[in-house]
Amino acid sequence: MSFRSSTKAERTAAQAWDYLSSAVTSAGEHASNAAGKAGAKSQELAGKAGGRADEAWSRASAALDVLAGRKPSRPWGLIVGVGLVGVALGWAAASYARAALERQAEEEERELAQTAVIVTPGE
Numbered sequence: 001m002s003f004r005s006s007t008k009a010e011r012t013a014a015q016a017w018d019y020l021s022s023a024v025t026s027a028g029e030h031a032s033n034a035a036g037k038a039g040a041k042s043q044e045l046a047g048k049a050g051g052r053a054d055e056a057w058s059r060a061s062a063a064l065d066v067l068a069g070r071k072p073s074r075p076w077g078l079i080v081g082v083g084l085v086g087v088a089l090g091w092a093a094a095s096y097a098r099a100a101l102e103r104q105a106e107e108e109e110r111e112l113a114q115t116a117v118i119v120t121p122g123e
Helices: 002-036 042-068 076-115
Strands: none
Touching (some): 002 042
16 A cells, blocks of 8 residues: 555656646746847836746746755845844843943932931041
């Protein structure tokens, strides 16, 4: 039974690969045909369609990578960006806390100065 399911899984993967390869090929042909027919006014529309074709191409490439068993790359730009935002927020929080502590210390010092009683020894 496991041999039969393995064969079925292999057939499904092969069929998915064929469909995906066909879709990638037709998307490339469609994009090149659309770019070839672009005139002065339609260049703007072709640019928009090209953006969509680029998205379709990147998605198809990702699907091909998955079917081929390759792991997707890490989004290093996003990781670095989130790290920098975290550092900036930490710095801002530390600066705010430091300023609040200084204000509190100044306030306590003023209160002590106002309530201080000066005692001088009598002669």
